[in-house]
Amino acid sequence: METERLIWFKEEIIPVSQAKINVLAPTSQFGVNVFEGIRCYWNEEKEQLYAFKLTEHINRLINSAKIMDFDLKYDFNFLKNSFLDIVRANNFKEDITVRQTLFLDGFGSWSSKGPLEMFIAPIPKGRPYDKIGIDCCVSSFERINDNSLSPRVKVGANYMNSRLGHLEAVKNGYDTAIFLNNQKKVSEGPGSCIFIIRDEKLITPPVTASILESITRQNIIDIAKSDLNIDVVERDIDRTELYICDEAFLCGTAMEITSVLTIDRYAVGNKSKGKLTEQLREFYFKMVRGKLKNYDQFLTPIY
Ligand code: PMP
Numbered sequence: 001m002e003t004e005r006l007i008w009f010k011e012e013i014i015p016v017s018q019a020k021i022n023v024l025a026p027t028s029q030f031g032v033n034v035f036e037g038i039r040c041y042w043n044e045e046k047e048q049l050y051a052f053k054l055t056e057h058i059n060r061l062i063n064s065a066k067i068m069d070f071d072l073k074y075d076f077n078f079l080k081n082s083f084l085d086i087v088r089a090n091n092f093k094e095d096i097t098v099r100q101t102l103f104l105d106g107f108g109s110w111s112s113k114g115p116l117e118m119f120i121a122p123i124p125k126g127r128p129y130d131k132i133g134i135d136c137c138v139s140s141f142e143r144i145n146d147n148s149l150s151p152r153v154k155v156g157a158n159y160m161n162s163r164l165g166h167l168e169a170v171k172n173g174y175d176t177a178i179f180l181n182n183q184k185k186v187s188e189g190p191g192s193c194i195f196i197i198r199d200e201k202l203i204t205p206p207v208t209a210s211i212l213e214s215i216t217r218q219n220i221i222d223i224a225k226s227d228l229n230i231d232v233v234e235r236d237i238d239r240t241e242l243y244i245c246d247e248a249f250l251c252g253t254a255m256e257i258t259s260v261l262t263i264d265r266y267a268v269g270n271k272s273k274g275k276l277t278e279q280l281r282e283f284y285f286k287m288v289r290g291k292l293k294n295y296d297q298f299l300t301p302i303y
Contacts, residue, residue, distance in 0.1 A: 008086035008120035010105075019119060027103035030110040031157035034064035035101035037253050040087060040122075040302060041289045042094050049092060050299040052253075052288045054080060056215045057100070064153045065102055070116050072102065079118075080300075086120045087302050097125040097254065101156075125254070132273050133259035134175035134250070136189075138239055139165040143179035143187040143210045151188070151210050162190030176250075178242070178263065181210035186237035192252035193217040194237075194260075196245035197276050201231045203245075209236060216251045219298075223283055230276060242266070247274030257281040 003017035026032040036057040040049050058079045065072045074082075083100055098120060105117045144151055144161045151158060161179075169177035178194060181187040187210040188194055195204045195217075202224050207213050224230040242248065246269045248260040257280055261271045268274075273281075286292045290299050 005122070006086060006089045007122075008082050008118070010117050010119070013086060013089050016121065019121075021103070021105065022107070024107050025103070025105045026108055026110055026112055027105065027156070031155065031160070032068075032110055033101050033103035033156040034061060034068055034070070034154055035099055035156065036061045036154060038083070038098045038100060039125075039253050039288070040092070040096050040098065042092070043290045046290060047093075047303075048290065049087070049096075049302040050288070050290050051083070051087070051098075051302060053215050053219065053298050054083065054300045056218075058083070060154065060213065060215070061100060061102065064155060065116075067150065067153045068155060069113075070102060070104075071114055072116065074118065082118070083120055084300070084302060087122050090122050092122060092124070092302075094124055095126070096122050098122045127256070128254055129175065129258055133261035133271075135173075135262045135265075136176055136178050136250075136260050137169050137172060137174045137264050138242070139168065139177035139179045141165045141168065141177075141179065143181045145182045145210045146208075151212050152207075154212060159191075166190040179210075180239060183209075183236070184239070185209055186239065186242065187211050188214075189250045189252075189255070192250040192255040192258070195220065195249055195251065196237060196241060197247035197274065198241070198245050200246075200276070201233055202276070203233045203235060203237060203241075205237055206234045214252055216253055216256070219287075220251055220257070220280060220284070223280060223287070227283060228276075228279055230280075242268075245269070247277050249274070249277045249280075257284055 007016040009019040038057045040051045100120045141164045165177040179187045193214040242263045243266040248268045250258045259273045
């Protein structure tokens with residue numbers, strides 16, 4: 001039962017149905033919270049659940065809290081051990097996503113400093129799209145930028161920009177949107193980063209292009225360079241490059257590696273999964289499930 005699933009909530013492990021936040025808390029009213037979505041992959045053969053890149057996620061959570069000027073009472077080890085405690089408590093033997101959130105509680109306003117609390121909620125979760133690839137449009141909404149609301153911070157309020165872009169795309173018959181930034185260059189999706197492939201080169205916007213410093217994006221850059229011998233270029237991407245690229249995909253913890261088949265109804269390559277994208281995806285899934293030697297350092301066994 002979903003409501004009986006256990007959640008780590010304000011230093012207690014309780015059923016999720018009992019985890020209550022008051023309506024006047026700044027997190028409820030203004031989205032004053034920073035969070036991570038962390039996937040754990042079940043390896044049937046080893047009967048083990050692995051958290052993927054947990055260290056990187058916890059470090060990004062700490063950075064988000066710092067930028068938002070939160071007084072974080074927990075250190076790295078506490079944040080990590082609490083994560084492990086709650087995943088173990090649920091005894092999952094399947095792929096899951098875990099939402100680890102630091103939120104502003106109490107009765108203050110958007111500018112109040114505390115109390116800062118945490119919840120960690122594991123959620124069984126499949127793949128967002130059950131098809132070979134997706135149709136995207138370039139959003140008429142502009143991506144938020146570092147001088148207004150930084151996309152580098154994984155703060156709840158940022159997702160209102162994501163929401164507008166994504167829902168507009170869906171209303172117009174697309175699966176999701178790709179944002180341009182305030183320089184009119186390609187930035188990212190509502191909850192994912194983007195790569196295109198031109199002439200066998202992997203191209204992705206730099207971390208200064210109004211994007212989240214995505215853990216999956218960096219992982220793909222590393223795999224491409226060191227394991228698959230694919231050239232990677234981090235540079236600005238123009239909108240019309242999206243229309244003439246050979247392959248394109250969105251990536252992220254939830255999105256994993258999802259092929260893009262059309263953009264603004266222009267066919268991407270021959271509207272298939274894409275050869276290099278498929279190579280990367282195969283490698284990625286072996287890696288996250290603990291099926292490759294020499295990649296153990298990115299996996300934290302839960303049991
Ligand atoms: N951009 C945005 C806006 C996101 O929400 C996400 C998902 N966390 C990503 C990119 C991908 O980041 P990651 O690979 O770290 O999940």
